Amino acid sequence: MRLNRFAAISATAILLAGCATVPPPEMASADTAVGTSMPARAPVPGGPLQPLPADVNTDLPRTAAPAHYRIHVVPDMANLTFTGSSSVEMQVFEETDTIVLHANQLMIDSAILVPLAGGEARMLETTLDADAQLASFTDGASILPGYYRLDTTYEGVINTQATGLFALDYPDKVTGEEKRGLFTQFEAPDARRFAPMFDEPSYKATFDLIADVPVGMMAVSNMPAASEEDLGNGLKRVTFPTGPKMSSYLLFFGLGDFERVSMMASDGTEVGIVAPTGSGEQTRYALESMAPLMGYFNDYFGVDYPLPKLDNVTGPGSSQFFGAMENWGAILTFERILLYDPAISSAGTKQAIYSVQAHEVAHQWFGNIVTMAWWDDLWLNEGFASWMETKATHHFNPDWYANLSRVGGRERAMGLDSYATTHPVIQPIETVAETAQAFDAIAYSKGEAVISMLEAYAGEDVWRGGIRRYMDRHQYDNTKSVDLWRAVEEEGAEGLTDIAVDFTTKPGVPLVLASHTCNGDTATLDVRQSEFSQDRREEAMANPLSWNVPLIVKAGDMQPMRHVLTGSASLTLPNCDAVVVNSGQLGYFRTLYTPDMVGPLAAAVPGLDPIDQLGLVADNLALAAAGYQDYAVGLDMLSAIPADANPVVADAAIGRWASFYGALDDEAQKAKLAGMVTDKWLPRLMQLGFEPRADESLSDANLRSELIGSLGAMGNAAVLAEASRRFALLADDPRAMDGPLKTRWLGIVAGKATPAQWERMLELARTTTSTVERQTYYGLLGATEDPALAQRALDLALTGEAGTASAGIVLGVAANHPEMGHDFAVANMDAITALVDASGLAGFLARLAYTADTPELAAKYEALADGMSADARRPIDRSLLALRIGFERQPVLRRQVGAWVDAQ
Template sequence: MRLAFAPTVAALLLAGCASMSSEAPVAPQSATLSPLPANIPSDLPRIARPSHYAITVTPDAANLRFAASSAVDFELFEPSDKVTLSANGLRITDARLVPATGGDPIAMNVTTDPEAQTATFAAPAALAPGRYRLETNYTGPIGTQANGLFALDYPDKRTGKSVRALFTQFEAPDARRFAPTFDEPSYKATFDLTAIVPQDQMAVSNMPFASETPLGDGRKRVVFRTTPKMSSYLLFFGLGDFERLTKMASDGTEVGIVQPAGSGEQGRFALDELAKLPPYFGDYFGVRFPLPKLDNIAGPGSSQFFGAMENWGAIFTFERILLDDPAITSPGTRQAISEVQAHETAHQWFGDLVTMAWWDDLWLNEGFASWMQTKTTAHFHPDWYPLLTRVGGREAAMGLDSFATTHPVVQKIRSVAETNQAFDAITYQKGEAVISMLEAYAGEDVWREGLRRYMRDHAYSNTQSDDLWNAIEAAGAPGLTSIAHDFTLKPGIPLVRVDSASCTGGGTQVTLSQSEFSRDRMKEAAANPQQWRVPLLLSHGSGAGQRQILQGQGTYTVAGCGPLIVNGGQLGYFRTLYTAPMLAELTKALPKLQPIDQLGLLADNMALSNAGYQSMAPALDLLAAVPRDANPLVATDAIGRLAGIYQMLETATDASGARSRLLAIAKDRFGSRLQALGYEPRANEPVAEANLRIALLGAFAEMGDPAVVAEARRRFAGLRSDPKALDGPLKTTWLGIAARNASRADWEQFVRLAESSGSSVERSTYWTLAGATKDEALARAALKLALTDRPGATNSSPIISAVSRLHPELAYDFVIANRAKVDPLVDASARTRFIAGLAGRSEDPAMIAKLQALRASLPANERRPVDQALTSLQYRIERTPRVQQELLAWLASH
């Protein structure tokens, strides 16, 4: 699954996969079923295990209901008079048990437990161990948020009329909303799905359809082929007025983009990108894609919980990051289309073929998909510099990992609510960062061979983290497990301190000691730090260097003298605190360092300065040392940091003067870069340069640059006479600037454009931007609008989120006051995180009591997002006055 908020990430891989050498798909084992092992958590009794499901569904999209029947083949391992399955929101009207050995069906009495999300089927007498089939008839609701079977309404691209499509979303535990199932990842089984649907609509599932039979009443029966053995959360069903673009990948897999009718060529870019992936991953993992087809299905709207989902053979992706609409798609969105598909396709192996045994090891799915996404993007699109984005991913993880409210990569999960909270930057970005570090330790060839062993040995089954480490060690990486345990079983971030460094006899002798980096418990972390085995690459800035493992303290001699980087190549998951003379040397040398090290040094030192390990001055000196002609991703990072500093100065003494000085510095450093790029996109320009233009425009506008703001307002005014005046790759950029600076007339124009647009992506964009205004009165109007039917079921919560970026207290108070109306507008799995996230930019001390009250109202297993929001808020309140004074002092001297 791809998180809705996850940043773009990517990395470097081996050269080519032109010659396919992948092995045939590993056949699923048909061994005798066995009870779930005691060391694997479960909410179900361990007395039965499924082998096959046959589900027939008849959706009633107009009335948001469905009727269905289900038959699950399972084995009972001990005598019992009842069997318990997962079920949520289903009305089971009858159930019977059919022994595999023959005999009369046994009528079963059904009781449901809504809190436990289970249905228990009781027999009149004890059942003997053996094989049975449980047959049920039931009905259930079709939701309007992305949980279970849900509906999305959108404007038909040909007529503009509102139409409805159905999709499913079952991760983490929502297959139970579709059928009574053993809805846990270790209970793998095969699935037969049949759907009774309107004759003129397309039904889509994990497998191609085996037959399609008209029923003579305007409906048809679609029977899909049997799936491989898989976890229930990977089952998919979609239905609507769709069209499908297809092509054959070089490994024989048919790939397709399923899109709303009338989309035409909007899916072509995604299709071409998708076709590259099954052969590439098959070659890398040594196992060919095991299904006959791989579709990616475009859904209109959005979710607060996710952006795409890796259903086996039937990926689901929200249209905004799958279809390429030249009227609104930016270069960055085209990049995201490629990267998100790489992420979800990597899951077809890491997650679908081999699945974590329980949600504790969710990172085995998400961290590896993020890492492989980076590797794949670098292989096919090196000109996007995807490797450099690893620093941003690492920083996203460290943003959570530096607080006491963090959690290990491998985390203890014991409830549905805890499972939903596990989808965060620790699971995704820290997972990827640790994997990248371990790959560097093992070496690319050994690492790849270990992954091939892992795939081959565990295909169609479930694993825990140590299964992977054992496979890598067996391939030739002794000692890797100990390092992996340190970084996946312990929370937090190592801090490597440089105690001394000197040039002696043509070499640099450096003494390092290990501590722990923390933003909210610096003294405790320094007094009693955790210990890690920390892989280092000591380097003078070239690709070569000396690899070491730091445990506690160590002294090393590195050939050559000059500025020394402790985390060369930035693959280590740790922070480095240099001595002042060393950092001054690195600052002077920064323009000549590799872009990855420029980004890493800047990120490290900004974090260390913000946390109080050093003053802001050395970090700002590094920022000022970024060259005007820096790599576009380095320049993008730098201008974004300057804009962030500008916002931090909002409440400082003499804020206006300080901000004017900062804008002047920003324009001096990067104004000429924007001038060279221009306000208009150029044919065939590099994506990284196009993205930099967007970053510069956005940052200068955020810092109040009158020229950029005036240009945005001028262009936006053109929409009054021509709704297509802004069409093109910069449309969302100019709209965003205009929205931020909107007048009442401008805001009303955004609403009119939203209501009249025939594009679901464009419509969602306009609605969201209606909440992105600086004007508080307009922000209040946007919040009220979000609670009406006008934006649509999935567009309201983005409006509220947009308001919270500039008016966090306003948005938070509004949601708390209107919980009964807001909750249905947010995915059930994301509600707590959504509400806590509204306070993400607040620095108001009064917000502490508000969050504490929210926390007190929640069960213990749902409090993590609120705890994280509280610690982050308290840190900002404590940090801001000191940082502001240090920023003002630095600005006064520059």
């Protein structure tokens, strides 16, 4: 097992009643000749538009805005190209000679401007700026204010990574024959690869989509198909009707040999799963999980879902940038987290299928019906959907203890937020090209943590009332974060805006310093605000930022005490019991307790609520990692987690022990630690057994998997023997390991794989008809510790045989062979770039850089980054900073953890 050293760096994969109130505009048919005049028209649908406000960023001149698009595409799947024609109805606000839209990878053949109120159509000259991704359409004379339609014809590219219109190749689930499907991914800057567009979130419009496609294939878009017309020559024309007004990044088109299963949700929406033909019952779990979410979200938001259907379309591949996308009415989710295959899907995968789908369905309201005005408020989409996914998962599956995951999310955020390279939740984004870097743990996990804290401050009923007020007020519109705070305050959460603004506009993590004095039957708790930092501790303590920090304090069985901390305060408590300053763990801050407080806290850990057990351990180990206290404080709390703890708490505990085992370099200390952990936790594994049970909870199934993986990483003989025994059975039966633990057992074998075992996994990858299995086997080939096999895995990645799993192979090799991974990447950078979707490249390189295991290798990655733009290198800089601090802290970690082990 390779330790994720020192600091958590997130890899981080992810919204009215009724439809449009005006009839869809009449448009020229696809056969209308270029330049044909149109009848006189009324102003654009919905009435006059408004120029984009000056306080909303844009790459475009503010001279025009769209109302409606009619896009007609003809894909050539074999040659990975498409032709298109687009008509954009728009309003021009001021006299100009040029209309500017976004366009990328498009060759525009013609452009004609048609006045909607009547008049002569005018041929425009097109100028493309590839770097700025802009198309300028210029007339020799002025274009006066008014209403127009811009007709263009063009050619585009079908990509092989998840960018714009892209293709995924996969084996037929029955025959194994190679198939190809088409999908779109437009967030954030890639709808412009599909047609010339005003491709920014505030330029909302309605869309019609027409596609000429092979007769035997299924075409999917945001709305249900209105008609299909046989064109002859094996083609049909599929027409999708006008849907509600939306941002361009939410448009979707999919095409392939698909099947669709559907059912009616309680709110009357038809929900469906669209998957490659032959998926069959693998779609059942996602379908039956999605239907109840519709009524739940309708009720929570107080606004009904406006489309007649909601599909979740599965893509048989992967992306280095995202796992799912909330296209309105047609979610796109990669197969590994949508289809439940009993042959290989783990309990964790089942949980991921549910939570990811809940996240994307929540976006249908929060993000799609109401959309952020510009990408600097991206967090409001993603943080809110992350928070809502947890809320919905807990509501429908209480025995999964989903609310406990809020601690893990908080820790992922703080792992990034406690470095100087962090950024505020609401971060300045000047151009859409910068947006890819905004999809990180700050947007998702800190966003979720801050919303959880704000809900706790406002109270559930007041918070929901504010959300409903916000949704009703801004449906089909664009907003900024302050619009949400205003709505919740109006509902009764006085003072919430001050807290929310602090935690969304200021970077970093508050630190609450706590001391405690017992006064007989009562106690005094003194709290003072500071700032937590991993790389500038002294500066942060001497000159901290300040926040309005909402505390929920609890000592023993007292009722929780609420206090908003600004500076310092003294609180009187009704007893002298151990104090938890962040009771319930919903506050986004760390707490540094005085030494006399941590002993009673550790002793109290077995009797605390599970979420406080998780939070206290995480908090105190993070404080140790940053040098605020000795590791012994956190290790005492970790060791106090009882062997019969809540399964989610136990899962986290055993994983932490395995990480410390991997961090030690003294073999005697490692052996002693492994013995201690085995003595305590092996009985829990034996109680659960190696085989899943039909009546067990999902959280117990997850715990079994973690116990097997962590004990195996610590060299437990029984676990390693069982993994080898099971793998040997594959020689006679490729299905011998089928079941929810298949990937776990394979992972244990993969690291120590012999050449014969490696070859067997390669053979299984090549022969399986399951896309998920195929990607799993290919990915495991890169996990080998054998240098010769690692080189073979890298050579395999270059061939493209592994498809979208190729980039994962490279990362797997680098994790065990950092120097080899670096040298391979430098020597084959162009090929690697082709293996990763454009939006995911910077993140991929950051994860690759984080595999560096020496300062010298980290310096090589720094040299590699020197040739990159500031946007592209920002994630790499974060990785390198975390590595530098980690290298400095590594001796301290080993010394303090080793001393604690010796003392036991």
